[in-house]
Amino acid sequence: MDPLTHFFDGPRAVGAFALSMHMSAPWGVNVCDNAALTVLAVTKGRARVDGTLLQFGDVALIRGPEPYSVTDAAGNAPSIEIGPGQRCTSLDGRDLRDELRHGIRRWGNAADGETALLIGTYERPDEAGGLVTRALPRLAIVQSEHADGALVSLLANELAHNDPAAQVVVDRLLDVLVVGTIRRWLNSTDRPAEGTWLTCNDPLIVRALECLHAEPAAPWTVESLARRVNTSRASLAARFRTSVGEPPMAYLTRWRLTLAGDLLQAPGSTVSGVARTVGYYNAYAFSTAFKRQVGTTPTEYRQRRPTLSPGPVPLKESSHQGSFI
Structure with missing residues (x-):
């Protein structure tokens, strides 16, 4: 994806x-x-x-x-x-x-x-x-x-x-x-030109991003990613930083933990299972990295986020009634 x-x-x-x-x-x-x-x-x-x-x-x-x-x-x-x-x-x-x-x-x-x-x-x-x-x-x-x-x-x-x-x-x-x-x-012509994954238009880096997104759990290194997209390690590292705004492995870590946040909400998921799915085979390392990025442990993250109810929420029960409006 x-x-x-x-x-x-x-x-x-x-x-x-x-x-x-x-x-x-x-x-x-x-x-x-x-x-x-x-x-x-x-x-x-x-x-x-x-x-x-x-x-x-x-x-x-x-x-x-x-x-x-x-x-x-x-x-x-x-x-x-x-x-x-x-x-x-x-x-x-x-x-x-x-x-x-x-x-x-x-x-x-x-x-x-x-x-x-x-x-x-x-x-x-x-x-x-x-x-x-x-x-x-x-x-x-x-x-x-x-x-x-x-x-x-x-x-x-x-x-x-x-x-x-x-x-x-x-x-x-x-x-x-x-x-x-x-x-x-x-698509706007007057948007800023700062490099981020969102605005990347380098075909080689787009392919690299697709690799990372398709296989987040793979044991990627800059060298293995460079081989996959048929370029040198130095060229990939330089072009990735220019196009995306951060090094390849920093982006991969961010991507893995973003995916983990989604997976933690799935019914029946476990912290250890999610960790393996996104490339962490040590639950402690996963929990430490997740807390560093999100500000809370994976277990706390699951507990604090409300789940979608199977039916509509009555307006009078909305948590925002009685605050700003």
Whole structure:
């Protein structure tokens, strides 16, 4: 499986936080929610993300977990803060949830301001696809003429109604919007040219990536990978670093542990079995490497992530009700 195919099968929103935000100037919001990835679409007016102007119809992806600001087009100073758990307060700590709520998924300082934004958030890297969130720039923008306006409209319409299974539909539409936006960003002529696996266009390195993705458990070395793609060790190492942004074996480790995160969620999987599947034959070494990358042990990772329920989650039970909105 090539890297893009794996990622495009990756986003798995579960009870995603999503809303329609309506604002009248002057306004500004500091977002410190520690989310892994946020998608933001301008459905009316204009706004700025960390000072970068977004026009009507633009769609942006914001890579976390670092804080960022969203303000009116004039760039007024923020007076609202969104914290972990989507808690909404004034800068001095006053709770603003009820004051700014205008419906189940409608929020802002005005019921119908001159600016409207559609916002969807993946709170954890395992929901958004940990490998791609590291490959994206801090702010990836797809301008209106290249964005999927029809999909944005579908999501906006779903957010405006409390239909049965609304959360399930929002989750899936959000996944498709993120994937579609990344595809359009990759095809954009004005995107940055930094080397990552996501933007690699060197045919030899693409073949090397396909080898690593097809056989993650193989005992790869730079030399064996170079033989597979018919080049020298030195040439592979240099071209890989230029195209992908890191050495081949560092990328392989990251890829193995990203796959492990997916496999750990499979029913009946074991830590030792997952370790072997991704090329670790020592469970302790696997656990150490996994914790270094993910921040938690494989066992803790399995326990903390909710599983998909077989049926729709009632809206009133969503973990996000009563926080930001």
